[in-house]
Amino acid sequence: MAKKRVLLLGSTGSIGESTDQVVQSLAGELDLVGLAAHSSWERLLEQIRIHSPEAVALVNPEAAGKLRESLASGKDDSLRSPKIYEGEEGLVELVRETEADVLVAAISGAAGLPANIAALETGKDLALANKESLVMSGSILTRLARDKDLRILPVDSEHSAIFQSLQGSSLEEVERIILTASGGPFRQTSAEELKDVTRQDALNHPTWEMGEKITIDSATLMNKALEIIEARWLFDLPPEQIEVVVHPQSIIHSLVEYRDGSTICQLGPPDMRVPIQYALTYPRRLPLPVERVSLAELGQLTFESPDTVRFPALRLAYEVLEQGGTAATVFNASNEIAVSSFLKEEIPFLGILKVVETCLKQHNAVDNPDLESIFAADEWARLETEKILRLECKESA
């Protein structure tokens, strides 16, 4: 059987590195034909040495220059030099011009959207980690996949768990899906204490090791809010059939409750290689050397309802779905700006959702948006959030 050709965007990040490991452990099955990152050219060079891809892209032109220089310097004589693309346009060209069966979308944030669209337009399945792109333009990506008879395979562990629990059943048989949430580092932190938590506290996730943006999103529960919207599009379910339960051990990755009263779930170690490999080898299950779950050693698994007062993100997700149109685009873009401001220690932790909610209130959602309206709403939300942040800073000065 021919190897599956994989194009990996965001190869130097947390999901990218886990994908790299999966591909290396399934070298007879998978071939990395293209890689892309933003600036991490030195790590990309190491990955080029391992995988010898046909083409790579770096969004930062300076970094692309350094990669070219290093490859041309002769130190890597034995290496087949890949074609090197640069800039945002280069990233999309890489996707359009490289033949592949599946694109692993592991860029963080809205920046991943144009490449994901290009992948579907050029006939590639999407193994989707980049939930933000589906949140901001769910109707467009899912329509494109349907029209082209392509798959959007979930990489997010919760959505992979739902996808796995749905095998052999049909959506009409589903009563509800239940996404599990670890609850993040502040699950037991009081509303009063949340006022003073620091960047460092928020980056200290109890069960998962991830990139900075998603780690902050997990602390605010914005990650779960984005996942509710992601689930709405991936499984074509209305919001009232999507629920969240807090499960601090992150062993049950999500559940499907069927109309006959049975609930089916997927358990596994908190290791992203499991859902990544499933997305890349679906519907087959191949060996993977990850830790096994020992229920006897764990002793107990616990569950609780999420607190939507301390963590308003979940409430906002349902409001955004109710509003429809470009509301989710604004929700996502405003959060990206607010998180980046928190990471620069310009606003307090509780400021993130406050700013996002203010921005949402000021938005007049456009129904059935086309791509142009989506990009316009994304840009509007970024500028509006910057404005709100400047006002916040002035008031607190």
Ligand SMILES: NC(=O)c1ccc[n+]([C@@H]2O[C@H](COP(=O)([O-])OP(=O)(O)OC[C@H]3O[C@@H](n4cnc5c(N)ncnc54)[C@H](OP(=O)(O)O)[C@@H]3O)[C@@H](O)[C@H]2O)c1
């Ligand atoms: N980490 C997880 O466990 C996890 C779980 C579920 C879903 N996800 C989702 O997966 C995506 C990636 O998360 P992550 O934790 O892997 O993030 P990450 O560690 O921050 O990595 C991000 C990757 O994207 C590249 N990148 C960043 N901005 C870019 C841009 N503007 N253009 C092109 N490339 C860019 C980075 O390149 P440089 O290294 O050059 O900056 C890096 O390779 C996110 O959407 C996240 O929500 C992650």
